[in-house]
Each structure stands twice: as structure tokens, then as C-alpha cells.
Amino acid sequence: IKRIQYFKEFERTFHLSSTKYQYSNNESTIVLSEKGKNIGIALLNDSWRCSSELKPEQHFMGYNQLWNANNVFKQQNTIFNIAVFHHPLASFNDNEREEIETILSSQPYDVVFCGHSHKHEAKSLTSTSGSYYVINGRSAFNSANEQNSRFQPGYNILDINLETREYKIHARKFIKHTGYLFDKDTDSIKGGEENGVLPNTNLYTEFAKPEQSNNKDKNLPNSYSADVHKIVGLLIGKSLYPRPYMFVRELVQNSVDACKRVKERNNSIKPCIAIDVNTTENYLEVRDNGDGMTKSILKNHFSVIGKSISQEFSDSSGHFDLISRFGIGFMSTFIVADRVVINTHSETDGHISFVINDVFKGFNYIEPPTESILATTGTSIRIYMKSSYRPNEALNEAIEYLRHIDGLEIHHDKSKINPPNSWNIEGSHHNFELDSPTYVIKLGINHSPKPIIASNSGFLIGLDLPEIIPYKFPYIIGGEINFLPKGIDFDMSRTKIMPTKKSETFRKEVSVALKKLFRQALESGNPPLIQQVINYLQYYLQYYDNNNMQMELSYSDFYSKSELINLCCDNMVLQFQGRSAYLSDILSSMKFSGLKYIFYASGNRSDYNNIVYQFLDSQGYIVFENRGTNVSFRDAPQQITTQATMQQIANHYQMSVVDINQVPKQLLTEMKLDLAQFPERLAEVLSEISKEHGVKIEIGKFGNLPKASVRNNNEIFLNHDYATFQSLIKMTDQPKDQFKIYLLGILGLPLH
Known part of the structure; x- marks a missing residue:
């Protein structure tokens, strides 16, 4: 705290004479003018608890600083805004990081500068609410003897054209062996320089060319237009993929399709799919020996959002039943990816390898590494994850929804793991199985409730989905239904089944299991x-x-x-x-x-x-x-x-x-025994007691009742089968008063 206090006091004193600088104990702002246009810079204080042992969940900054700075920028009519943090955004606790990223993308912040980690990183970050460009810089004053290239001293220069938003970033690094000079940082950026255009939520792509409209007024639209950054943000955002590791499913689905195409041409081939997890290098890789991607496929399908590779084959042949239908699955990797390395080998074009560092930047084609060269046709996609994501977590989640994938192998740090193959009927007392061209059903009946899992071509859709389960279907019947391609209709996220004619028909087909399992x-x-x-x-x-x-x-x-x-x-x-x-x-x-x-x-x-x-x-x-x-x-x-x-x-x-x-x-008449079969003394005394107490007394045989008498309102039953009653019968020759007292006791009545 003392260290921060000293700095804030220095900051306040240093800027006393500046009219454009607004100081506070938290954020400070300065508004600069460039050719009559105002540029806002927000200096955020996020170092109150800075230490080498600080964990993200313990790191807070107070995101209201961004709102406060934004209010200043609005008052000053800034046209370009910069936010400066000490820490990278990934170092904050999850809840606050999400708020910070939302504010940066939804409010007019254009560039974000970060430090602390002493390594270079620059990329566009996009969400459904907007976009911004973030740069993490090296430390200019780090040790000159640093051996690790990632942490050697350096700095960045960002040159921006405010009119066109074009930028050029110069990455510089201290390189000792060239004569103790700062030179081009070719480790971080190829050639040490990079050109691009800053993301801008106000730049739209028009659907039609200007000449296709008769509009002469520039203030009127020529056609519909699209905010590409926001659309891409939606495709790689939480609305479509609420779970960040769902990209593994998308990659495996692509591999399944590629293997099916190979098998379609040669049914004797048994192609394989492998998932490799490397926790040391923080990557997850999906490999297959399918048909690979040709140059044409890469150019016209892989790199075109909304056009899947599978569509090329199903549209042209008409009989491939493939599951990667929407052409956006690969985009989901950029939710977690720091960079993606792709190697593919096709019969037509041989090996092709390239790296994608940013979804908004170009593909960098490389010579395929020796260890990555595929012996047969196929594709490998390696996802190097951001520091806040873990490949073993992605694998654990993948195991939940990779239900029945033919030829699947899983390796975790080179150790082989058996892929899941459960049909959720283990422990069931009786089973019901049904195969058809469009689905496989395996259900079992159990003592306790069990879900019905729905999957499509071996990939989990969901549990207990009402669209396919008959009304009031017993919860003790559980298991799994695996739909084959085109067997059911589901939504774009592949986690919900659409209520269509297919689902209605299937509900009736699965309903037959109830009567068979019950029997x-x-x-x-x-x-x-x-x-x-x-x-x-x-x-x-x-x-x-x-x-x-x-x-x-x-x-x-x-x-x-x-x-x-x-x-x-x-x-x-x-x-x-x-x-x-x-x-x-x-x-x-x-x-x-x-x-x-x-x-x-x-x-x-x-x-x-x-x-x-x-x-x-x-x-x-x-x-x-x-x-x-x-x-x-x-x-x-x-x-x-x-x-x-x-x-x-x-x-x-x-x-x-x-x-x-x-x-x-x-119906109770026969429950009462005839008093005539008992001694006259008993009938006589019972009559007297009935009149004196206003009750009706009956005798019945109630062998299961361990009591001498039972009362129901004004009716009392003596239990003939109880031992006390048998003793009473033997006392009928006793004096009447003595006999009556004994009988009153059995009946539970007081002396009158």
C-alpha cells in the first residue's frame, strides 16, 4: 500500500500544471488533441494487491474505474480511447474480468495496453457487444542477460491512422548478440512488423454494391449491411457455445466426417481419430486419417464462415450423411485458443501447414514440422490454449459428450485412456434394445430414477429431452438413444432437439419399451x-x-x-x-x-x-x-x-x-353376539348399566384386540375373546353388587 501511495503522490504532483489531466486515487485520465480531434487515455489502477504470489481469484481492481473514465471521454467528445492496465486482463478474477471485457467491448475503448508479464502479445478481442485491440508489451528495463526469448527486454510502437483505423505495430527487442541494441522482435512478429485494421463496430459490410441501388442520398442506406466483428463475436461467444471447451466436439465431428468420406470410398478401411492432451505445452490436438483438406476445400469452405466442408460432399453426392452441418464449428476454437496450428494431407495437394494467431488476421503458412508430417491422408488441428484455459479440463468435458465414436483414441500426456463406451444401462434389471436405420435405442429398467441420454452419431445432445420422451414416461426406465445421421432435427448448438415430425414419430416408437420392460x-x-x-x-x-x-x-x-x-x-x-x-x-x-x-x-x-x-x-x-x-x-x-x-x-x-x-x-349386525347365550346375571346387570350410563353395550369376538372393551361414542363392545371377559363369566354367581362393580371396571365406567 505504501508503494502505491508514494506513486500516486508523485503522479498528482507531476501533473499539477496539466489542464487536461484528471487525477484521482483510482483511475486518472488525460485527453490529448491531434489535429483538432480529442484522444482519451485512461490510466487504471489495478495494482493494489500486486505480488508474485497473487492468484487470479484474489486479484480485483474495481471496474467502475472504466465507467468513470468513459464519462470523462464523453464530456470531452473523444474520437479514440485507450485504456492502460498494469496487469494482463487474464490475470483478474473471472467475474471481474468478464465485466472488464464487456465494458471495453461495449464502450468506445479502441486500444488496451497491458504489461506485467514481460512478453509480447497483440490481438483483436471481439464479443457480441463490440471489439477492441489489446497489446501486452515486453519490459524495456528487464535484465539484459535474460536468456528466455519470451521475457527479454523490449517495447512496441503502435502507429495508427485515425481516419482509416489502419495500424502498423513495430515490435522491438533487446538483442545482446547483435551489439547490445534494440532491434526487430522477430520472435513475436514475423519480420518484427505487422499491419492491420483496428476492429471497429461502426464499420459494416454491405450486402449489395452501391450501383445495385438507385439511392443518391449518402445519408440513406443502399442495402442491408452486416457488422462482421459482432457476427464473428456471436459465433465464438457464449450464446452459441456457453461452454468454452465445446470446440473439442466440433473438431471431433469434423474428423468423423472426414473418416466417413474415406470409408465411403473403401469400406475395408478403418480410419482412426485421436485426441492428444499435452499439459506441459498447454495444448489439445485432434488428429484423424480421413481424407484431408485440399487447397480448394481450404479456400472455398474452411476459410468461409457459414460454409462447411461437409456441405461440399453432401451437396455434390447427395448421399453422405454427415453431421457438421453449419460451417461455423471451427470458429469455436477461438474461445480458448491462443494460436491454432493446422496440418493437413490430401491425395490431391499433399501436405499443407499453417498457423492462425488471431481470427481477424491472416493465415501464416509454414513448412510442416517433421514430427507433424502425416503418413497418410488426414488432418491434425492443435489448439494452444490461453493461460486461463486447461487442455485436461477440455478433455474431461469432452469425455462427457463423446459417447460412441468409432476408432477414437485418447492420450493424456502420452498415456492412453480408454474412451467412454457406456450406454447408461449398467446395473439395469432388464433391457430393451432396438436398432433402425435412423437410431439405436438401449434402455433398462431400474429401482431408482435414471436419465435417458440423447446423442447424435455418438455425440451427446442432452439428457431427458422432452421432445423425444413420451408423456409421463417412467423415470425408472433410463439408458441412451443414439440417433444416426438425419435421424433427428436439432438446433445450431446441437444441444436441443427440435419439435418436428421426426421427434413426434420417434416418441411413439420409443414408447413400446414401457410395456415390454414392465412385463x-x-x-x-x-x-x-x-x-x-x-x-x-x-x-x-x-x-x-x-x-x-x-x-x-x-x-x-x-x-x-x-x-x-x-x-x-x-x-x-x-x-x-x-x-x-x-x-x-x-x-x-x-x-x-x-x-x-x-x-x-x-x-x-x-x-x-x-x-x-x-x-x-x-x-x-x-x-x-x-x-x-x-x-x-x-x-x-x-x-x-x-x-x-x-x-x-x-x-x-x-x-x-x-x-x-x-x-x-x-353389515355390523353379525358382529354382535346374542346375549341369550350368556348367563342371565350378565344380561341383567348389562341392562342396568346401559340405562344408568346412557350407553349401548354389546359383546363381540375380537381375538386380535388386546383389550377387554372398546367404546365408540355411546356404544361399548365387550371383547369375548379377552381373558378378562372369561373371568367375568365365572363370577356370575358372586353377589350382584360385587359383580356389577367388576363389570363397570371392565367397561371403563364409573360407579353411578
Whole structure:
């Protein structure tokens, strides 16, 4: 902090006499005039926490400095603005770096100067919001004995024509062996000099020539025009490729296409594709022994945005099913690339090698390095990444979406890695597989939810995409669907399937897996899995009337309501008369006996409910616990209840489902024993107690109830099967008062 304070005090004192210099403890600005035009320079203070051990996530500067400087430039009507940082932009924490880059590109900043790293770098940076030119310079006062060429002393001169925005950059480096002189920095720039045009969001490319319009007013447009920098920024920006390492997918897709063209000509050839990661040199390379790129392909397709190589072959032959359709995939490499080295070998033109350092600059053709010469036809593309990106991270992400690529090899620092080959059905109890000319389906049924992966020609599209999954398809059925070329329509990012006729047709085709896997599960003898399937069958039955229309649109052959009722009856197991029994068997017994009621109990049952439950069960009625459970679906879980399922079944069998608290009284008549079969003393005393306490007392057999009596409002039942009642019968010859007191105790009534 002291060091910064000393510098800021020096800065303030030094510029006291300058009227164009505005000083602050953070940013400072100066506005210079050149031929009557104002040029703004913002000096940003980003060194408050400068140290050799500073990590990017700890490095902050306060990007409001840029806004403050921009306000000054607006007041001074500057036509060209420069921002000066000490640190390179990549050294800031991710969140603030994105804000800084957005401000620089969206506001009128034209050139950015950076230092700190002591190495030369110059390039145009473009996003969807705008563009600017950034230069990272060497240190003019670094050690004269520095051996590493990248960090030897040097400086840059940037010569700009403000009218045309053309520039010439002179790179100079201290070269000891030439006589201790600053000379052309040929290590950084070929020849030590470079010409170009600064990116400008106000320069547009017109679609039509001026003579194609009858416009005579220069203030009116002649035709539509395009902001090329912004369009390119979109193509290599987050809107199309939200994940920066998606370029690996694009490169591998190009290689797959190249290999398919070779295989089309000679089916006996088995071309290979390799991904090489080198963490030491921070690059990732994709190689193939496909057909390579000819000069014509490079000129008319590779270097033309929007025109893919694959289109050349599919348009001319009409029968190549290729996947790199949009002609912009290679551009995605520049999201992370510091430079790109391309080697290609075709039968027509042999070896061609070139380097791309900047998407807005020219290709630099080179002699192919000996180690890069391809033995057969094919192409290698090596991406040297910016310091903030890592090739091993790119590989890890690539493994997620490179699902089934024929002939793929992966090497990480020369160690071979087995490429992924999972179909997401490992551990499934039963599988369903279906091959067709347009897709391969492999699904399995599991105890727990599992996604359905969608891929296209072996490349991941996404998980659980609703466009191809039937309505309310069970979440316990998972696996993968790999569409073959032209098997499905997807968007430009290849991460979303378009809702077209193809997806509608496919949904119905994949729907057949449900009934087949459910049947296998129900026949498996696996109780947990069977219960999962029964839960889904109950859901489909419970919500049949609500869902039927959507099920018919989404399934080729879904269950009818009768089928669902039969499946539930054949597989649901209930407790019945002391044993487990299938619902279908219980219903057959009830039908034979002419019973028309099905009873249910909810929540905690009272003692009275328990004796009614026991009695009805003994009479052959279905009495069940009404339980609720959630059934998993991809959109949201759905609740089912046993009562709702039984209601559908009862309607089918012309029966009624009744709460156990609402049992018709006539059905409980036989639950009561005739008092005439007991000693007269018992009947006499019970009659007296009933009158004195205003209750009705009955006797019943409730062997499963460990209590002497049960009360339900003003009705009390004595439990004939309980030991206390049997003792009571033996006391009938005792004095009446003594017998009555004992009976009141059993009934839970006070002395009157």
C-alpha cells in the first residue's frame, strides 16, 4: 500500500500544471488533441494487491474505474480511447474480468495496453457487444542477460491512422548478440512488423454494391449491411457455445466426417481419430486419417464462415450423411485458443501447414514440422490454449459428450485412456434394445430414477429431452438413444432437439419399451422392482381420464383402462384373512359371495376401527390401508393413493369404496353376539348399566384386540375373546353388587 501511495503522490504532483489531466486515487485520465480531434487515455489502477504470489481469484481492481473514465471521454467528445492496465486482463478474477471485457467491448475503448508479464502479445478481442485491440508489451528495463526469448527486454510502437483505423505495430527487442541494441522482435512478429485494421463496430459490410441501388442520398442506406466483428463475436461467444471447451466436439465431428468420406470410398478401411492432451505445452490436438483438406476445400469452405466442408460432399453426392452441418464449428476454437496450428494431407495437394494467431488476421503458412508430417491422408488441428484455459479440463468435458465414436483414441500426456463406451444401462434389471436405420435405442429398467441420454452419431445432445420422451414416461426406465445421421432435427448448438415430425414419430416408437420392460419386471420375482412398476400402473390408472388424450398422442400402444385394472388386480398384494393374497383372487371371492363393498382406513385407526376392520375381514370383505406415495417422473413427482386406485377398480366391478367409519349398520349386525347365550346375571346387570350410563353395550369376538372393551361414542363392545371377559363369566354367581362393580371396571365406567 505504501508503494502505491508514494506513486500516486508523485503522479498528482507531476501533473499539477496539466489542464487536461484528471487525477484521482483510482483511475486518472488525460485527453490529448491531434489535429483538432480529442484522444482519451485512461490510466487504471489495478495494482493494489500486486505480488508474485497473487492468484487470479484474489486479484480485483474495481471496474467502475472504466465507467468513470468513459464519462470523462464523453464530456470531452473523444474520437479514440485507450485504456492502460498494469496487469494482463487474464490475470483478474473471472467475474471481474468478464465485466472488464464487456465494458471495453461495449464502450468506445479502441486500444488496451497491458504489461506485467514481460512478453509480447497483440490481438483483436471481439464479443457480441463490440471489439477492441489489446497489446501486452515486453519490459524495456528487464535484465539484459535474460536468456528466455519470451521475457527479454523490449517495447512496441503502435502507429495508427485515425481516419482509416489502419495500424502498423513495430515490435522491438533487446538483442545482446547483435551489439547490445534494440532491434526487430522477430520472435513475436514475423519480420518484427505487422499491419492491420483496428476492429471497429461502426464499420459494416454491405450486402449489395452501391450501383445495385438507385439511392443518391449518402445519408440513406443502399442495402442491408452486416457488422462482421459482432457476427464473428456471436459465433465464438457464449450464446452459441456457453461452454468454452465445446470446440473439442466440433473438431471431433469434423474428423468423423472426414473418416466417413474415406470409408465411403473403401469400406475395408478403418480410419482412426485421436485426441492428444499435452499439459506441459498447454495444448489439445485432434488428429484423424480421413481424407484431408485440399487447397480448394481450404479456400472455398474452411476459410468461409457459414460454409462447411461437409456441405461440399453432401451437396455434390447427395448421399453422405454427415453431421457438421453449419460451417461455423471451427470458429469455436477461438474461445480458448491462443494460436491454432493446422496440418493437413490430401491425395490431391499433399501436405499443407499453417498457423492462425488471431481470427481477424491472416493465415501464416509454414513448412510442416517433421514430427507433424502425416503418413497418410488426414488432418491434425492443435489448439494452444490461453493461460486461463486447461487442455485436461477440455478433455474431461469432452469425455462427457463423446459417447460412441468409432476408432477414437485418447492420450493424456502420452498415456492412453480408454474412451467412454457406456450406454447408461449398467446395473439395469432388464433391457430393451432396438436398432433402425435412423437410431439405436438401449434402455433398462431400474429401482431408482435414471436419465435417458440423447446423442447424435455418438455425440451427446442432452439428457431427458422432452421432445423425444413420451408423456409421463417412467423415470425408472433410463439408458441412451443414439440417433444416426438425419435421424433427428436439432438446433445450431446441437444441444436441443427440435419439435418436428421426426421427434413426434420417434416418441411413439420409443414408447413400446414401457410395456415390454414392465412385463419383464412383473415376471421377474423381484419384489422391490415389482412394487415400483405397480406404483406406475396405479398412477396411470388413477389419472387415466385426465391423461388419456396426451398418452394417445405420445404412445403408439398404451394400456387401455381395462388392461391397467387387470394388471393392478393381478399384481397388487393385500392382507386378507390373515394371509397375503392377490387383489384379483380376493375380488373373485367377493364376487362369488355377492359382496359389494370395499373398505379402507386412513391414518391411525381407533380401537373401534380395529374391531370393525377385523370383523369385515373375517366376513370376506377387502379392507385396506389408504396409503399415499410419490411416483417419479422427469418433470415432477406425482402422488398416488391406494384409495384412488381401488375406486377405479371398484367402478369396473360395480362395487363401492367406503370409509371404515361409514360402514352400513346392517353389515355390523353379525358382529354382535346374542346375549341369550350368556348367563342371565350378565344380561341383567348389562341392562342396568346401559340405562344408568346412557350407553349401548354389546359383546363381540375380537381375538386380535388386546383389550377387554372398546367404546365408540355411546356404544361399548365387550371383547369375548379377552381373558378378562372369561373371568367375568365365572363370577356370575358372586353377589350382584360385587359383580356389577367388576363389570363397570371392565367397561371403563364409573360407579353411578
